[in-house]
Amino acid sequence: MTKDEFKKVLETAVGGTAYGDEIIEDLVAHFDETGKYAQTAKDRLDERIGSMTGWEKKHRAEGDTAKADAEAEKIAIAKKALAAIE
Secondary structure: OOHHHHHHHHHHHHOOOHHHHHHHHHHHHOOOOOOOHHHHHHHHHHHHHHHHHHHHHHHHHOOOHHHHHHHHHHHHHHHHHHHHHO
């Protein structure tokens, strides 16, 4: 897969939202031309999802539903991106 093809797959999956566009920018910037792009992208998304999951739990525990819901929305977008590249 070329860098442009990779970007188009991501744009179809998560483009059009601020966070989705942020993910696309990050993953395309770290696209590995040697063929390891999928593993690199998966690793980066796994790190994002793990971090955001921790923040979501923290916000829920503190009773801050709005912040927790915002993190949950970001997690859903990151999971869509992950599914698109698997």
